[in-house]
Amino acid sequence: MPDPISYLKASIAAVVASAMIVLVFRLIMRKSMHSVAAVSCVLAVGVGIVTGCRVLQFSWTWPPANALNRFLLIVLPATVILELLAAILGGGEAVNVRILGYSAPKRCGSLCALGFRLALYASVGRILLHDSVYLGDVSRGGDLGSGHPDAWNFAQTVAVFGGSFAGLIAIWGLLCRLSERAAAGSITLSLAMVIQGTGLATMMAGYIKGGSAAIPLAAALVGATFASQLLAKVVDGFDKKYLRGTIGIGVIGLCSLLCIGHYFGQLTGLRAIVLFLTPLLCWISELPGLRARPAWQKSAARMIAVTIVLSAVLFVAKQDFDREMAPLLRSVSSSDTERSLTAASSSKPSADPGVPFASKSGEKVADGRMSRTGRSRVVQTNTVKQRI
Amino acid sequence: MLRRNCTTCLMSFVMILVLSGVGRLAGASDDYAYDLVHSSVSFKARHMDISWIHGRFNDVAGNFSLDREDPTKSTFLLTIxxxxxxxxxxxxxxxxxxxxxxDTKQFPTIEFKSTGVKVIEGGYEVTGDFTMHGKTKGIMLTLMGGKEHIFKDVKRVAFSTELKLKRSDFGFDKTQIGAIGDEAIIIIDCEGMRK
Known part of the structure; x- marks a missing residue:
């Protein structure tokens, strides 16, 4: 069952933990150094996520058995490590890398980080869908997936993994490119909003635990962003572009949550694609009419554009939730019972002794419970049609 | 003398053949396939600790082999x-x-595979591995029944059992137990048709 109090506690804990890490790093490292500042932002997000997950009492069993555990125990730590490497090796003031006594050029560090990034982005989908019915034919030689209606063939598998890889690279690249032109704070906050929205949409589609995993991630991004924004204002040399690592974590987190919500939960494909593309609306600030505006106006434009699309998606998700899930959470209302009884009493007695009543449309109604069951099936059919 | 020896040898050979055949027949087990039409796997769980929610699994497969002479060699397999x-x-x-x-996309099947069978009064006590939600635990089933019936030249045998288990023992999230109780009762009524 959803527990709003624990969600609030987890959010606060993640925000505070990530903000504290950024501030503490700045206090310890008095000298302004690009790589250290960037590392502190990435570490802050990592610590914030762990703190939030602990408040939410996520299980940390190894080996991870389901997609959510693989996301928390493999994908997120790998992403944090990747962004740490990228911050250390690929930064503007990157330290010289010495391999076997030879000093490698700075470009080598950037290439190494890019190589790690490509490898991780290519394997995220495979990690999350490991041992699932989708990969039955591919990974288990047909033992599990053969005959399963959801099992993918080779072409489908390549299309899904290739698509997610291309999407990840494109969105990460475009957001990083944008962060070079403008303040990264609003980009990270927009990303956090989309992640939180994805969590809500996943919860409303019925996968409560999967949706709640978005809370620590979004909160950690918010905490690190606010702390770095604060430092950018009061401390010289703490540039906003240090948030690039947090963009990388946010993009991977968003993609993973959407993958989990869609392939294991009931998050519709259209909704998942819209949510995945929503962060790109941050580019709205580069439109000719807005490009010359002050920074705060451009940031506001980004946030508003993302909020509008997010609100629309969540509105539709809420409607589906009210139709499908809400009746499961509330007790049988008296109005429902009355409606069933009215339908039954208005029907003529059936000639069949086994069926007490038959409705006017000819549908057999045994009692109030049967009537409710039939209604829920009709609702389900309509929902499927709408989704298609 | 030679003729008598030959006859004895031939008789011995025939006896060995006959006895080995009878022995094999007596030791042979009957293999049964799960009859989905006349079987059911249902369950019930507490709702808010005041009532029961009932449900069933509609797609079940399995087979079992019954060795009446040596029941310890019998095997039971059920896939839901x-x-x-x-x-x-x-x-x-x-x-x-x-x-x-x-989590049916991750764990599409629930399985029981026997590891040992013991005869009890009115049925069998079957120990085995029960796999659900990706976790395997050893359990013991008390299968009652085992009566045989031949209908239209097909030999049938049936068993019934009830199994009580905790969802949290099989990796279901404890924080998601909610209004539906942790403990569930699984009721299996299984009819097998000889292959």
Missing amino acids: KADSVDTANAARDEHLRQPDYF
């Missing part, structure tokens, strides 16, 4: 498609298929 859960409410069934409960 978790996707086929049916609680007479389509929306609830969809919710049960999601990762908060059965």
